[in-house]
Amino acid sequence: MTPTPEHEFLLAAAPLDEVDDLVLAELRDLYAHHDPMPGDLLDRIKFSMSIASLEAEVAEIVSSASLATVRGTEYDRVETVTFASDGLSVMVSTEPSGAGRADVLGWSSEGLIEVELRERGRTRTTTADDEGRFTFIGVERGLVSFVLRRTDPEAPPVITPAIEL
Amino acid sequence: MGRFDAAAAAAEEAVRALDGLDDDEAHQLRVRVDITRAWTELEVHGLGRALRILRRARREARRARSPFLEALTHVQEGVVHVRVGDWGAALAALDAVPDDAPLDPSQRCAQYINRGLAHVGRADIPEATAALETARDIAAAHGLVDQEFKARHNLACLAFVDGDLPKALGRMREADRMEAAVSRDRARLDHAEVLLEAGLVDDARSALTDALAHAQADRHRLEVGEISLRLARCDLLAGDLDRARSHARTAQAVLRSRQAEGLVREAAMVRMTIDVVEGTRVESVVADLARRNAGATGDSPADRAAVRLEAEARLALGDPDAAEARLAVLGRGRDSLAATLHESLVRARIALARHRPDDAERHFVEGNRILAAHQFLSSSLDVRAAMALHGRRLSSSDVERALAGGDAADVVRTVERWRAVSHRINPVSAPTDPELTDLTRELRRLRRLLGDSEGAAATALAAQVAALEPQIADREWSLAAEGAAAETSTPLGADELQAAAAAAGARLVGLFESRGTVHAAVVTDRSLAVHPLGPVPDLVALVLRLRRDLRARAVLAPGSPMAAVLARATASSVAALDSAFDGLWPGDERVVVVPSGSLATVPWSLLPSLRGRPVTVAPSLTRWVRGPAHRASPAAQTVRALYGPGLVRTGPEVRAVLAAWHGGDPGDRYDAGPASSRDVVDALGGARVVHLAAHGTHEVQSPLFSSVRMADGPVFAHELPRPVASEHVTLAACDVGQFSTRAGDEPLGLSIALLSLGACAVLAAVAPVADDAAHDAMVAYHRTLARGTDAAQAWAGVVEHQPDAGVFCLYGSDWAAPHPAREGAAAGVR
Numbered sequence: 001m002t003p004t005p006e007h008e009f010l011l012a013a014a015p016l017d018e019v020d021d022l023v024l025a026e027l028r029d030l031y032a033h034h035d036p037m038p039g040d041l042l043d044r045i046k047f048s049m050s051i052a053s054l055e056a057e058v059a060e061i062v063s064s065a066s067l068a069t070v071r072g073t074e075y076d077r078v079e080t081v082t083f084a085s086d087g088l089s090v091m092v093s094t095e096p097s098g099a100g101r102a103d104v105l106g107w108s109s110e111g112l113i114e115v116e117l118r119e120r121g122r123t124r125t126t127t128a129d130d131e132g133r134f135t136f137i138g139v140e141r142g143l144v145s146f147v148l149r150r151t152d153p154e155a156p157p158v159i160t161p162a163i164e165l
Numbered sequence: 166m167g168r169f170d171a172a173a174a175a176a177e178e179a180v181r182a183l184d185g186l187d188d189d190e191a192h193q194l195r196v197r198v199d200i201t202r203a204w205t206e207l208e209v210h211g212l213g214r215a216l217r218i219l220r221r222a223r224r225e226a227r228r229a230r231s232p233f234l235e236a237l238t239h240v241q242e243g244v245v246h247v248r249v250g251d252w253g254a255a256l257a258a259l260d261a262v263p264d265d266a267p268l269d270p271s272q273r274c275a276q277y278i279n280r281g282l283a284h285v286g287r288a289d290i291p292e293a294t295a296a297l298e299t300a301r302d303i304a305a306a307h308g309l310v311d312q313e314f315k316a317r318h319n320l321a322c323l324a325f326v327d328g329d330l331p332k333a334l335g336r337m338r339e340a341d342r343m344e345a346a347v348s349r350d351r352a353r354l355d356h357a358e359v360l361l362e363a364g365l366v367d368d369a370r371s372a373l374t375d376a377l378a379h380a381q382a383d384r385h386r387l388e389v390g391e392i393s394l395r396l397a398r399c400d401l402l403a404g405d406l407d408r409a410r411s412h413a414r415t416a417q418a419v420l421r422s423r424q425a426e427g428l429v430r431e432a433a434m435v436r437m438t439i440d441v442v443e444g445t446r447v448e449s450v451v452a453d454l455a456r457r458n459a460g461a462t463g464d465s466p467a468d469r470a471a472v473r474l475e476a477e478a479r480l481a482l483g484d485p486d487a488a489e490a491r492l493a494v495l496g497r498g499r500d501s502l503a504a505t506l507h508e509s510l511v512r513a514r515i516a517l518a519r520h521r522p523d524d525a526e527r528h529f530v531e532g533n534r535i536l537a538a539h540q541f542l543s544s545s546l547d548v549r550a551a552m553a554l555h556g557r558r559l560s561s562s563d564v565e566r567a568l569a570g571g572d573a574a575d576v577v578r579t580v581e582r583w584r585a586v587s588h589r590i591n592p593v594s595a596p597t598d599p600e601l602t603d604l605t606r607e608l609r610r611l612r613r614l615l616g617d618s619e620g621a622a623a624t625a626l627a628a629q630v631a632a633l634e635p636q637i638a639d640r641e642w643s644l645a646a647e648g649a650a651a652e653t654s655t656p657l658g659a660d661e662l663q664a665a666a667a668a669a670g671a672r673l674v675g676l677f678e679s680r681g682t683v684h685a686a687v688v689t690d691r692s693l694a695v696h697p698l699g700p701v702p703d704l705v706a707l708v709l710r711l712r713r714d715l716r717a718r719a720v721l722a723p724g725s726p727m728a729a730v731l732a733r734a735t736a737s738s739v740a741a742l743d744s745a746f747d748g749l750w751p752g753d754e755r756v757v758v759v760p761s762g763s764l765a766t767v768p769w770s771l772l773p774s775l776r777g778r779p780v781t782v783a784p785s786l787t788r789w790v791r792g793p794a795h796r797a798s799p800a801a802q803t804v805r806a807l808y809g810p811g812l813v814r815t816g817p818e819v820r821a822v823l824a825a826w827h828g829g830d831p832g833d834r835y836d837a838g839p840a841s842s843r844d845v846v847d848a849l850g851g852a853r854v855v856h857l858a859a860h861g862t863h864e865v866q867s868p869l870f871s872s873v874r875m876a877d878g879p880v881f882a883h884e885l886p887r888p889v890a891s892e893h894v895t896l897a898a899c900d901v902g903q904f905s906t907r908a909g910d911e912p913l914g915l916s917i918a919l920l921s922l923g924a925c926a927v928l929a930a931v932a933p934v935a936d937d938a939a940h941d942a943m944v945a946y947h948r949t950l951a952r953g954t955d956a957a958q959a960w961a962g963v964v965e966h967q968p969d970a971g972v973f974c975l976y977g978s979d980w981a982a983p984h985p986a987r988e989g990a991a992a993g994v995r
């Protein structure tokens with residue numbers, strides 16, 4: 001005897017209706033309350049996918065605070081982050097550049113490397129000069145990360161964790 | 166309240182209510198309503214309708230045999246004509262009011278105020294003064310606060326027309342404090358006008374932009390037109406021709422819709438000025454102005470401006486004879502600084518077109534003298550610097566003339582003529598202003614609280630700081646110079662500079678910009694030369710790159726893997742910048758550099774080609790030669806050394822500096838802790854040498870708010886004593902050697918302010934400075950200085966051994982301690 005399909009199987013095969021919407025909404029509220037999604041989860045997923053697709057090394061943040069022993073209060077506010085990975089060090093610093101934007105100034109321990117700036121909706125690329133300086137002008141504030149491609153073709157690219165500009 | 170639509174509707178309603186009533190009272194009431202509504206009609210529908218209503222009211226007043234109401238119609242007609250800038254018509258209307266008209270004090274005030282305004286418009290100072298003072302006195306005698314406010318504010322406008330900007334700004338502030346229930350919109354426009362004349366174009370623009378937003382929201386069309394007109398003039402002065410054209414176009418359209426012909430003509434003048442500066446449509450400008458100026462007597466400032474512009478346009482078409490003939494009608498008249506300098510420019514260019522360079526130079530020299538004389542009226546460093554903006558076109562033309570002539574001596578003399586004119590004036594002196602003192606004290610308190618706050622409290626404090634800073638600037642702008650103390654000195658010529666170079670064994674290098682290129686004028690005892698160095702943007706990029714490297718280096722955490730990278734990057738930036746000055750200072754003699762505005766942050770002592778050589782950075786060569794000499798009566802307390810909070814090495818540094826001058830062991834000296842702002846001001850007002858070790862900040866946008874941080878908060882350039890008694894000041898802090906320049910190459914900053922106020926020489930840094938490096942360098946410097954070595958030489962020796970200290974440089978003139986160590990009076994550590 002062929003068993004009669006269970007009621008829920010029938011329901012599952014049917015298109016979503018108002019009751020489904022309600023139940024899903026309640027479930028979402030429940031999780032949002034008791035076990036919310038981490039705010040940076042999407043960025044982390046994207047970041048992991050980038051590492052996977054680039055076969056990149058991940059740089060670590062070496063220091064993010066300026067230990068200002070200089071005679072100017074302004075330097076307490078300078079936002080500077082240093083990354084390091086596999087013998088490559090990179091420091092980026094920001095300067096305000098109009099409403100909601102910043103200029104990104106960088107120095108890397110190797111000259112002539114290719115630097116890619118990943119913003120939310122776009123990427124920009126530049127090449128560091130002989131002394132490792134690079135600049136991105138008028139970057140929209142928010143999370144950005146950098147991908148650094150070294151001149152040695154054997155060296156894997158290095159990706160930095162996302163930082164808030 | 167300024168709600169013209171509502172007022173017009175209410176007047177309509179009043180007229181309807183009176184419809185059908187035929188008694189005397191109703192007639193008279195109708196006349197009064199018409200007189201009142203003429204004002205709103207002007208705003209809502211324009212001049213024609215306002216005048217028609219007034220004519221009707223006058224007929225009715227005569228019919229009702231009311232001399233009172235008839236006089237009122239004339240007063241109101243005068244008011245309306247003043248509003249649209251038709252001074253002649255306004256005076257005719259106001260003169261029609263009989264002396265014995267039965268007006269009440271308030272109406273008499275209106276009559277005199279508007280008569281005064283019409284005379285102000287025609288620059289007739291005695292008549293305007295008499296009318297406005299009469300209005301002020303009547304208002305004061307009858308307790309008419311609103312009228313008194315207007316009369317006083319207009320007396321401020323009169324000081325402005327008379328060329329006394331500090332007095333104008335001061336009177337405007339006083340009037341503004343009155344508790345009058347008068348809309349302040351007009352007063353704000355006038356204030357912006359004064360700021361513009363002072364060359365404070367950014368401040369004027371910001372005040373006007375605010376006013377424009379309000380006027381647009383309230384649909385005050387006439388006001389929108391007038392504000393746009395003034396914005397166009399701001400843009401023109403700042404050299405932004407595209408924006409000027411757009412604002413002038415708006416102004417013309419709006420003002421035409423209100424039939425404000427006087428103002429429409431002014432807007433047309435601005436548009437034609439843009440055309441002439443740009444060299445577009447010059448033929449049609451000449452045709453339009455020829456029509457306008459036919460038979461002009463050159464009486465009013467507007468007529469005179471039109472005549473000058475026509476002359477400039479004719480010159481641009483290659484007809485100097487016609488240009489000169491046009492100027493001949495001007496004769497002598499009262500003109501603003503901007504107008505006078507424009508005339509000098511046109512006359513100089515006419516002479517150049519006729520190949521009479523000596524005549525041309527005479528006009529340039531005269532324009533320069535007039536500019537300096539105006540700067541000298543103010544004791545505000547801001548206003549002195551800002552005024553140079555009016556000389557921008559004149560100085561560019563003069564320098565281009567000299568460069569084209571190819572005579573190095575002439576180039577040197579010409580560049581020097583326009584360089585930091587405000588620094589040729591003797592040190593700024595003015596009585597201490599209690600209000601300025603109170604305001605800066607409050608700012609210090611707020612800034613200090615702000616430094617310790619976070620979140621909402623910090624936001625609220627930041628808003629309070631933002632509101633207070635313009636008040637301080639405004640107060641400073643209204644300070645007049647003390648007459649006897651200030652005189653302008655003439656700039657030095659090439660021969661005198663060569664003699665000074667020989668006497669000091671120095672090579673003098675003046676860097677200047679012309680048509681987008683940086684040039685160097687080099688003076689030695691035997692030679693004069695001018696070299697082009699390269700495009701301004703290229704040099705600016707090199708300076709910016711070095712500056713960024715230095716800043717990044719300063720914030721490196723100890724042990725950072727980036728230390729070597731940044732050391733390499735900095736060295737390459739320094740080398741690249743040095744090569745831009747290649748060949749300017751061969752040999753090993755001392756060097757005096759006068760940087761152009763774009764090179765304000767160059768650390769000269771850091772350049773390899775200057776390392777170990779005595780270098781002095783001066784606002785101008787004239788200032789370097791004629792800088793304030795040693796004081797006739799040495800201050801009682803010869804050396805003060807003070808330090809601010811928050812740094813480890815400053816206390817020991819201050820003790821060692823005092824030990825250097827007075828002997829003994831630094832460790833023995835009593836340390837009372839970080840000094841207060843009061844201590845700093847006192848030290849600068851009395852001690853011969855002042856050493857300050859503290860956190861420093863240079864404010865690029867508002868250089869007179871640059872500061873060093875003391876125990877009770879920052880000490881601002883705004884509150885330095887006038888004059889500064891100290892001959893030599895060392896600022897062992899970050900950045901405060903930097904200066905900002907507005908158009909006109911007038912430098913402003915903390916070190917530059919000290920020089921303007923009378924210090925002979927200032928040692929300061931243009932970049933971040935590490936606490937320990939500053940300590941070592943400063944102690945070594947003061948030890949050498951105390952032995953009698955001159956400042957530039959002493960510093961060169963320090964940098965030779967501590968190259969990183971090259972971010973400091975000596976500014977001003979050369980200086981040496983007149984009484985080498987050991988004989989100074991006791992000075993305690995603070």
